[in-house]
Amino acid sequence: MQRTxxxxxxxxxxxxxxxxxxxxxxxxxxKIAVLLRDDLEPWQRLNxxxxxxxxLGATLPEVVGEPYEDADGVAYLPMFRxxxxxxxxxxxxxxxxxxxxxxxxxxxxxxTADLFSTGNDRDNRAAVRAVPTAELDLVGLAVYGPRNGxxxxxxGARMHP
Numbered sequence: 001m002q003r004t005x006x007x008x009x010x011x012x013x014x015x016x017x018x019x020x021x022x023x024x025x026x027x028x029x030x031k032i033a034v035l036l037r038d039d040l041e042p043w044q045r046l047n048x049x050x051x052x053x054x055x056l057g058a059t060l061p062e063v064v065g066e067p068y069e070d071a072d073g074v075a076y077l078p079m080f081r082x083x084x085x086x087x088x089x090x091x092x093x094x095x096x097x098x099x100x101x102x103x104x105x106x107x108x109x110x111x112t113a114d115l116f117s118t119g120n121d122r123d124n125r126a127a128v129r130a131v132p133t134a135e136l137d138l139v140g141l142a143v144y145g146p147r148n149g150x151x152x153x154x155x156g157a158r159m160h161p
Contacts, residue, residue, distance in 0.1 A: 028082045031150040032056060032063060035097050035157050037139045038088045044139070045160075048111045052142035053084055055109035060144060087157035094138045100153040101143045102133070111140035 034049050057064055057080065065081035089097070101108045114127040114137065128136070143153055 029147060030063075030082070030145060031147045032080060032082060032084045032144050033087060033142070033150050033154055034084060035087045035089060035094060035141045035143075035154060036160065037094050038090055040139060044116065048140035049084075049086060051115075052109045052111055052140050053080070056080075056107065056142055056144050060107055063144060086160040087154055088160045089157040091138075093156045094141060096155075097143075097153050097157065098136070098138055098141055100155070101141065104145070104149050104153065106143050106145040106149060106153065108144075109142040110136065110138055113137040113139050 032053070034052050036045050036048060040048065063080055063082070064078050067078045068076035070076070098108075098110070110128065112128055112131065114131070115124050116139075118124050118127055131137075143150055145153075
């Protein structure tokens with residue numbers, strides 16, 4: 001399913017990976033996607049998604065939009081400038097997607113099953129570092145890049161319900 005988002009366009013946005021038509025419909029040239037293993041509990045899905053996308057926002061400034069402000073002038077933090085699409089798949093789908101993301105050198109973040117038993121960033125990084133790439137017990141993967149490249153990485157995954 002393809003989604004089209006309406007927005008007011010300016011030159012800065014057009015140069016940041018969006019294309020427009022005369023009706024100002026936005027079609028992003030890039031995609032932010034999260035792939036979750038389909039056997040996760042609901043709280044785990046939410047937790048993994050939040051952790052994974054934080055890596056993209058912190059490392060790729062082009063994915064983050066401008067700060068928000070309400071009518072009273074109260075400022076809010078900026079968020080992603082485009083939707084985050086969430087997918088699910090089995091363990092093998094996740095492993096294959098990870099391999100494809102690596103082969104395409106796309107920006108990516110991983111969440112392994114070991115991270116559910118750690119309680120801080122230092123231990124999280126140590127848990128990932130302790131396991132060879134091919135043996136990571138992946139429960140989540142976030143990837144960003146050209147729309148067609150991300151689509152190929154996600155082959156076999158389905159949209160999260």
